[in-house]
Amino acid sequence: xxxxxxxxxxxxxxxxxxxxxxxxxxxxxxxxxxxxxxxxxxxxxxxxxxxxxxxxxxxxxxxxxxxxxxxxxxxxxxxxxxxxxxxxxxxxxxxxxxxxxxxxxxxxxxxxxxxxxxxxxxxxxxxxxxxxxxxxxxxxxxxxxxxxxxxxxxxxxxxxxxxxxxxxxxxxxxxxxxxxxxxxxxxxxxxxxxxxxxxxxxxxxxxxxxxxxxxxxxxxxxxxxxxxxxxxxxxxxxxxxxxxxxxxxxxxxxxxxxxxxxxxxxxxxxxxxxxxxxxxxxxxxxxxxxxxxxxxxxxxxxxxxxxxxxxxxxxxxxxxxxxxxxxxxxxxxxxxxxxxxxxxxxxxxxxxxxxxxxxxxxxxxxxxxxxxxxxxxxxxxxxxxxxxxxxxxxxxxxxxxxxxxxxxxxxxxxxxxxxxxxxxxxxxxxxxxxxxxxxxxxxxxxxxxxxxxxxxxxxxxxxxxxxxxxxxxxxxxxxxxxxxxx
Ligand SMILES: Cc1cc2nc3c(=O)[nH]c(=O)nc-3n(C[C@H](O)[C@H](O)[C@H](O)COP(=O)(O)OP(=O)(O)OC[C@H]3O[C@@H](n4cnc5c(N)ncnc54)[C@H](O)[C@@H]3O)c2cc1C
Numbered sequence: 001x002x003x004x005x006x007x008x009x010x011x012x013x014x015x016x017x018x019x020x021x022x023x024x025x026x027x028x029x030x031x032x033x034x035x036x037x038x039x040x041x042x043x044x045x046x047x048x049x050x051x052x053x054x055x056x057x058x059x060x061x062x063x064x065x066x067x068x069x070x071x072x073x074x075x076x077x078x079x080x081x082x083x084x085x086x087x088x089x090x091x092x093x094x095x096x097x098x099x100x101x102x103x104x105x106x107x108x109x110x111x112x113x114x115x116x117x118x119x120x121x122x123x124x125x126x127x128x129x130x131x132x133x134x135x136x137x138x139x140x141x142x143x144x145x146x147x148x149x150x151x152x153x154x155x156x157x158x159x160x161x162x163x164x165x166x167x168x169x170x171x172x173x174x175x176x177x178x179x180x181x182x183x184x185x186x187x188x189x190x191x192x193x194x195x196x197x198x199x200x201x202x203x204x205x206x207x208x209x210x211x212x213x214x215x216x217x218x219x220x221x222x223x224x225x226x227x228x229x230x231x232x233x234x235x236x237x238x239x240x241x242x243x244x245x246x247x248x249x250x251x252x253x254x255x256x257x258x259x260x261x262x263x264x265x266x267x268x269x270x271x272x273x274x275x276x277x278x279x280x281x282x283x284x285x286x287x288x289x290x291x292x293x294x295x296x297x298x299x300x301x302x303x304x305x306x307x308x309x310x311x312x313x314x315x316x317x318x319x320x321x322x323x324x325x326x327x328x329x330x331x332x333x334x335x336x337x338x339x340x341x342x343x344x345x346x347x348x349x350x351x352x353x354x355x356x357x358x359x360x361x362x363x364x365x366x367x368x369x370x371x372x373x374x375x376x377x378x379x380x381x382x383x384x385x386x387x388x389x390x391x392x393x394x395x396x397x398x399x400x401x402x403x404x405x406x407x408x409x410x411x412x413x414x415x416x417x418x419x420x421x422x423x424x425x426x427x428x429x430x431x432x433x434x435x436x437x438x439x440x441x442x443x444x445x446x447x448x449x450x451x452x453x454x455x456x457x458x459x460x461x462x463x464x465x466x467x468x469x470x471x472x473x474x475x476x477x478x479x480x481x482x483x484x485x486x
C-alpha cells in the first residue's frame with residue numbers, strides 16, 4: 001500500500017488516492033477488500049482512458065499483476081481465461097504463439113488491459129466491440145448478506161450484458177472468459193474518394209474498412225480491409241516499415257509540429273491539401289496477419305481524443321455537420337448552413353456556437369470506424385438496430401494548451417447528442433450530462449439496477465459515475481432518493 005499522484009496517458013487526469021494496492025492473486029485482492037470495507041474502490045488497467053472513469057479518491061486497485069492467460073480446447077472451440085490486468089498485446093501474442101488463435105475484435109492499439117478495454121467498450125472497425133464477445137466475467141465484490149469480499153461468476157443474462165461493459169461499477173473484474181477465433185489474415189489498401197456514399201458503398205467488399213475525413217480538403221481516404229484466405233504478401237514487412245515510418249512517426253511528428261509550433265491555420269491547410277495526400281501509396285494491396293494489419297503505434301505521441309458514435313442512418317448528416325462545425329470553429333462565420341442554424345436555435349445552442357467561432361483549429365484527420373450492435377447494456381453501440389460509426393477527433397496540442405479543444409469537445413458532444421443521438425466513448429473525453437446519458441441509453445436504468453444488486457452502497461463508483469451514469473448529481477448514493485435525472 002502506498003500513496004502517490006496517478007496520471008493517465010493523456011495527462012488530462014491527475015489524482016491522489018489515499019491508498020494504492022497492486023494485488024498478485026485473488027486471495028490478496030479479497031484480503032485487501034476485506035481490510036478496507038469502509039472505502040470507495042476503483043480498479044484501473046493501463047490508464048489509457050481520458051474520461052474520469054478510472055479516477056479514485058480513496059482506494060485504487062492496480063490490476064497489472066493479475067495477468068495469467070489459460071487456453072483450453074473444448075468441444076465448442078478454444079476457450080480463453082485471462083487475468084483482468086493482462087495487456088491486450090501480451091494476450092494476442094500468447095494466443096498466437098500457443099494455439100494460433102486470436103481475439104475476435106481489436107482496437108487501434110494493444111496497450112490496454114483486458115478489463116480496462118472491455119469496461120469502456122473498446123472497439124476496432126467492422127466488428128462488435130470487444131465487450132460483446134465476453135462470455136464470462138469474474139468480479140470481486142461484497143456479499144450483501146455478510147459484507148465479506150467474494151468473487152462472483154457472471155456468465156448469462158442481463159448481468160452478463162452489464163458486466164461486459166461496466167465502467168468498473170459492479171466491482172473489481174478479476175478475469176474474463178471468451179471464445180478465441182482462429183488466426184486470420186487481412187488484406188489492406190488505401191483509396192481516395194470525393195464523397196461519403198462511395199466510401200460506404202465499398203463496405204460490401206471491405207467489411208473491416210475504416211476511413212478518414214481529411215480536414216481542409218474535405219475528401220476521404222479509405223483504408224479498405226477485408227479478411228482473406230491468402231498467403232502473407234512478399235512485401236508485407238516492407239509495408240509495415242513504410243506504415244511505421246511514414247504514418248506512425250513522420251505524420252504524427254508533423255501534426256505535433258503543426259499543433260505546437262507552426263500553429264497558423266495556413267500551415268495545417270497546406271499540409272492536408274498538398275503534402276499529406278502524397279504520402280499515401282494508393283492501391284498497394286498487402287496481406288498480413290490480422291493483428292499486424294489492424295493495429296498501429298498510436299500511443300507513441302501523447303494526445304487527447306473525443307469519439308462520438310452515431311448510427312448508420314445519421315452518419316452522412318453527422319459528417320456534414322462536422323465539416324461545418326470545424327470550419328466555424330476555425331473562424332469561418334458563414335460555414336453553418338441555414339438548416340443547422342435553425343437546429344442550433346431550436347436546441348438553445350446558438351450562443352455557445354457563436355462563442356466558439358475562431359476558437360479552435362482542428363489539425364488531425366477524422367477517423368471513422370464501423371461498430372456492429374453490441375449485446376451489452378451500455379457500450380456505445382449497444383441497443384442499436386443498425387451499425388454505429390465512431391467519429392474520432394484528436395488533438396496533439398500541449399496539455400497546457402488544450403482549452404480550445406476542450407470547449408470544442410464539450411460542444412461537439414452536446415450538439416451531436418441532441419442532433420443525432422450521438423454517444424461519446426466512455427473511455428475518451430466524455431463530457432456527457434446525466435440527462436443526455438439517460439436519453440441516449442435505453443438500458444441505463446437496468447444497468448443501474450444490476451449495479452445496485454452488486455454494490456448497494458456505491459462503493460465501486462467515483463463522483464463522475466455517480467453524476468453521469470447514476471444521475472445522482474452530487475448526492476451520495478446512500479442519500480439519493482431518486483435514481484434518474486429528470
Ligand atoms: C493511444 C490510444 C488509442 C486508443 N485506441 C482505441 C481504439 O482503437 N478503440 C477504442 O474503443 N478505444 C481506444 N482507446 C481507449 C481505450 O481503449 C479505453 O479507454 C480503455 O478503457 C483503456 O483501457 P485501460 O486498460 O487503460 O483502462 P483504464 O483507462 O485504466 O480504465 C478504464 C475503465 O475500466 C475500469 N477498469 C479497469 N480495470 C478494471 C478492473 N479490473 N475491474 C473493474 N474495472 C476496471 C476503470 O475503472 C475505468 O472505468 C485508445 C486509447 C489510447 C490512449
